[in-house]
Amino acid sequence: MPTVDVAALHDFPDGTAKVVQVDGHKIAVFHLAGTFYALDDTCSHADASLSQGELDRDEQCIECPMHGSLFDLKTGTPRTLPAFEPVATYPVTVVADRVIVEYSS
Ligand code: FES
Numbered sequence: 001m002p003t004v005d006v007a008a009l010h011d012f013p014d015g016t017a018k019v020v021q022v023d024g025h026k027i028a029v030f031h032l033a034g035t036f037y038a039l040d041d042t043c044s045h046a047d048a049s050l051s052q053g054e055l056d057r058d059e060q061c062i063e064c065p066m067h068g069s070l071f072d073l074k075t076g077t078p079r080t081l082p083a084f085e086p087v088a089t090y091p092v093t094v095v096a097d098r099v100i101v102e103y104s105s
Pocket of ligand 1: 043045046047048064066068081082083
């Protein structure tokens with residue numbers, strides 16, 4: 001599976017997001033308390049960038065900045081309307097101090 005180098009660990013603080021672009025496809029990567037999550041950056045409801053949303057630490061969700069759907073960081077499933085379709089998720093690993101996303105289209 002192709003991989004994408006996102007950032008060095010020390011350049012990726014807890015509670016932040018980064019976006020990587022692969023084959024014209026944007027993937028949002030989130031750091032939450034030592035765990036990294038990668039999801040499609042574009043909301044499944046309309047053209048909003050999930051990386052611009054607010055992280056919900058308690059629920060382990062990202063809130064879409066446009067209409068407020070909460071997406072589960074692990075599964076990409078929306079927990080609240082108006083979005084009802086999931087966004088894709090991707091495995092993230094940390095290798096030699098680098099945050100790496102395994103990407104499949
Ligand atoms: S664009 Fe994300 S909930 Fe509407």
